[in-house]
Structure formats: structure tokens, C-alpha cells
Amino acid sequence: MAKIKLSERKVEELKEVCKSFNNEKGELINVLHKAQSIFGYLPAEIQEVIAKELNCSVAHVYGVVTFYSFFTMLPKGQHPISICLGTACYVRGAEKVLEEFKRVLKIQVGETTADGKFSLSCLRCVGACGLAPVVLVGEKVYGRVSPDGVKDIVAEYQG
């Protein structure tokens, strides 16, 4: 497992989060939620800090992190790409769009490109079915995306 270095400032922030929950073991899930919103993901190092602060075993923290699909130990890319696979998008060819993203970025769903720029995930309906198929890059919404348009979307962020 590759070790990462956490900045002291962020660790202090994390310790403050633990403190705000009175360093209680029972608040582990809440602490993990906050931690993921600070760091974007929950690498081993973060889990170790949390275990120490809440006085529980690292194995237990890891057990909780791996149980809930919301938590992730992989860093998201600088530009997280989400493809909607809700019913409307799906019937209008979202799967082909997804395949094209995988091909262009050379990663699978849940992975991040080696340069850390892009990560790929799927979601179910963003409430913009009229624009199906829909793709999100960060907060920006792209509608009526076709496989041919994938390259252009990626290019926008390559600069």
C-alpha cells in the first residue's frame, strides 16, 4: 500500500471533526462522512488517524469503510466524471457513452487516471431526463451526449 503524506493542516481539521463528535466510537460513520468530504476519499492514513482519535481499532474502521459503498479508499480525479445510467439515459444510449469514456480514458468505473485528472463513476438519475443521456463533469452537466462527443468533453479539461 503506497503511503501518502497528509498535510498537518488537514489532519488538524480531521481531529477537530472527531472532537466535534466527542471522539465517540459510536460516531464513526458520521466522522467518516465528514472526513470523506474533506479529503475526497478515505485512504489508510486517514483511517488510522480516525481510529486513534476515536480509540477503536483500525481494523474496525476499515470494516465500516469497506461495508458501505458510499465510502471510497480511491482518490477521485481532479474532474470526476459521472454517467447517468437512470432509465431515461439508459434507453437513450448511456451505456455506449460509458463504454466510450472507458475507452478514451483507459480506466474502469471506480478508477482514476494515472495523472489524477479524471475518475469515472455511474449514478442513477440527476433529474434532467429531458437531456438524456446526461454526463456530469464535476458540477457541470452535459446533455444529449453521444459517444462521438466524448472526446470533445474530455479535451475541454485536458489543457
Added chain:
Amino acid sequence: MEMVKLTIDGKPVEVEKDTTILKAAKTIGIDIPTLCYFQLKDMNIENRPGGCRICVVEVAGRRNLAPACSTNVAKDMVVNTHSIRVLNARRTVLELILSDHPAECLTCAKSGCCELQTMAQQLGVREIPYQGEQSTYRKDTSPAIIRDVDKCIMCRRCEMMCNEVQTVGALSAVNRGFMAVVAPAFEMNLEKSPCTYCGQCVSVCPTGALTEVDHSRNVINSLADPTKTVVVQTAPAVRAALGEEFGLAPGTLVTGKMVAALRRLGFNYVFDTDFAADLTIMEEGSELLDRLTRYLKGDKDVKLPILTSCCPGWVNFFEHNFPDLMDVPSTAKSPQQMFGPIAKEYFGKKLGIDRKNMIVVSIMPCLAKKYECQRDEFKVDGDPDVNYSLSTRELAHLIKSANIDFNSLPDEDFDNPLGASTGAAVIFANTGGVIEAACRTAYELYTGKKLEHVEFKELRGLENIRHATIDFDGLPINIGIAHGLGNARKLLEDVQAGKSQFHAIEIMACPGGCIGGGGQPFHHGDSEIIKQRAAAIYREDEGKPIRKSHENPFIIELYKEFLGKPLGEKSHHLLHTHYFDKSQGTFVEE
């Protein structure tokens, strides 16, 4: 206490409210089959995740079957524990568990004492109708314990032992659904985790998912090598449990038969770890007195309480969790590791045997001993003081595989000089025993008077944490005792906080002490077995002509001829050790 009346299998029963159906049934002799459920009565140890569903029963008026282990009784409840619906459901549950379990019973280390296998027999499973994908996971071999989680049925007993009882926190259920396994943090190998190798996970695992690293092959090869002199030492707890593997009642002492069996297996010298336990008392007891005397003279630097250091699981525990207290435990090696250098550097040299040509084997109730004998500080030029450590179970297998009829063996005596021991050494097997043995010697050395009553009954028992004050002729000595690492943690936190009132603390990692060790025959949750073993140990002590370590004539001889005096230069070199900080460093940049 409020009582509740109900009917189980047509029989009326009255139990306290908040009793489970499982326990209520037991009071009238009905044994509902269980798999994930586990209990060690009187020791505060219980596992009931309600996960396996083997214990389901039919409760009149309920649509679904209820798990008996985690359903409380209610007034006028009518329970049927063996209706056709219940029997069918149980078998289906078991067939589903077996559909994701490797059918390796012929070669599995746990075969014959596997609770899953027994359950399959009991419920009459003859085929597994469900075919599907089986979960697979890599095997993890550590210096003492093998994890083969393909055989795990997620009963989570090991997790309970590791976290709730031992507070070690090495294991946790991770991932979910089909991918779920019990594993260390980040699914690293056990060796990288804070595991102490106490082996309590192994002792409660119902299947072959957790087993010990088997050293029998190495021992057989050594016995077959004509250039090697093979010496064996047997820990005190082994003699009180080995008989169980041969159908004898728990608590049967088999010291003489064990010696005879080891001789027939071809060991050149059959010695006793008890001899080294007497030696431990000489060193550890002297250290206690030394620290105590200096403390009483007003030396502020002296560390009290002194902690016993015989238990390798406990040593691992404080190296991982209390690195700031590393100068508190006694520096005396464990009896196993005292025996090694005495065998190789004293006995071997006397016979003119080079240490490389001497193989020292230990028979231990313990799995942490396997790790302990591999520690680098216990080697000379790569040659370990103790070469191999076998568990009580491995010794039983070895005896069976050599077709030795154990029960008809005559009683034989240990060889001398390293086979002679006192009653004080025998009680090392029980919680409270090491400190009782130390008191027998320390009292006489400190007061210069003869101790009339050698038994300190106030130090005995099975309560998790015990304390007593022993009168050293006007000087009150406060003693603390803990068995189980979770209990040890509590005493240690007091020491850390400067709140401890004790002069000496004895700690053993396993519930009950070594008699309940991770290498002992499986007790399957019957705490009565552990009590019987403890009683047997005290009987063995009572029957010994000498019951104080410092009166062992061979120990006196050893000091005269070789070691000099306790805590002397030679003792320091051969019989004492130091500890290492193994607390995991943080990844965080300072």
C-alpha cells in the same frame, strides 16, 4: 427478579425474564443446535450475532422462525424446537453454508474437531443441493497462525475474542455480502497487524479457517536425523489437558504418560519447562525483591509495579499497545526461553554437544510461543535457543500418528537435571499461579523465615481481575492479577495514569491462564473443562514433595555450578531480555 413461564417442546419452564429461548431450553435439558453462538460461562464471554440461523425454532403465533440464541422468552410463549418446519429450515441453512465451503474434510487440520462437520453429521446432510460460485481468498500464514478464510463461515467468534475479550483489535469483518471476510485492517497479513498470537481466535473458530502453524514435520525430521540430539520440554498446562485428546476426562493428569509417549517418539532427553519455571521464579522473584527493597529505601527511579513477563502473548500486547511502559515488566525471559539457553549452553556443553547439533523442542498450550521462539533476540548466530514449539494438540496428533496407545502407557519420570521441578512451577499454568509461586520464594528470601502455608488461596480463582494483599512479615505486598488481555489493559491503564496501587501484577493473555491457552485441546465453549484443568494443576502441586522454587536441588546446583547468583552477570546474559516498541507508527507527516 421477574420470572416468566413458557412451554418448550411441551414442557413447562420458568426462567428469569430477558433469558433467551436457547438458555431457557438448556435449563430443561433441551440442546438447540448452534453454530455462530459461543459462550464461556463465568468468564463473561459470549458471542451471539444471530447470524448463522442454525438455532431457529418455531414460536406459536409468529409467522417467521426465531433464532433461539437472540430471541428472549415471553410470558406464555409456546416454543417448538424440533418441528418438521424447523428441521427442514436448519438443514437448508446448513446446506447453504456448506455450498460455499471447500469440501476438504479429508485433509483439513480441523477434521474431527470441526463444529461445522459435526453439525453436518448431526443434521444428516448427505448432499449439497446448491451449486454455485464459491468465495476464494488468499491464505495468510504468520509465524503462529494460519488464516484460510475460504473455510470461514462468518460466525464472528474470532472477531469477538480479538476485540471484546482481548481488545487486541487485529481482526474485523470487512467488505460485504459474498465478498465479506474477517481480516486485519486493509486486508494486510496478520503479521503486519497488532496480533499478539494469543491464539484465542483459533481456540474458538468452529472450522479450519484459523489454525496453528504446524511444526510437527520439522520435529519428525529432527528426530530422524542421527546427527542431532533432540531435547524436549513440556509446559505445565499440557499435562492437565493432553489426556482430553485421548478420551480421558477433563482434569486428568497425564504427566507420566506424556513423558513415556515423548520417550517412545524418540526424544533423547525428556525435560520439563517446569524446571525453567523454577528458574524464572529465582530471577523474577529476585527482581521483585530488588525493586521493592530499593523502593522502600526511597529510590524514586525504581519502577513499580513489576509485571510478570512469562506470557509471550502479553509481551506482544504491551509492545504494541504500551510502549511507554516498556521498563515496567520484569526483564526475565519466559520459562520456554530460559530453558533454551540452559539446554544448549549448560547441559549441551556438559555433554560436549555443539549447540547447532542440539534441537530443542517445546510442547506448549500456546501459539504465541511459536512466534516467541522465532524472535531474533533468542538466537545465537542464527541458531534459535528453542527450535520448534508444538501445541498440546500437535503433540496429541504426533502420538496418534506414531500409533502409540497413550492410555496404556506406564507412568515415567522426566530426565534429570532439567526435568526436576517443584509445585511452584506447576501452578504457572493457572491464572494467579506465577505470582503465587513468586510469593512462596520472595517471602522466604525477604523475611528469612520459613513459609508455613505455601498456598495463597486469595490469589486463585477465575474472576477477571483480582487483587490481594500478602503479608510479608509486617510488609503488606499488594498484588494484582488479570487474565485475558482486555482485563490486562485495564490494569495497565491504571499504571499508565499513575493510579496503580500494586507492587506486582501478574498477567496471562488467555482466559484461565495457560490452561485455557490457544494451543490446548478445543473446549468448544465448555468452561467446566478449563476449571477441571485448573483443579488438576493444583492437585499436581499438592502432590509435589518440594513446593518452593528456591528449594529445587537442581536449581541450587545450577546456580552453584554455572550461573552464580540470580540477577548475576551470567543470568543477565542468558536469562533476561529486553522489549521493543511495536506500536504502529503513524503515516502522518509531522
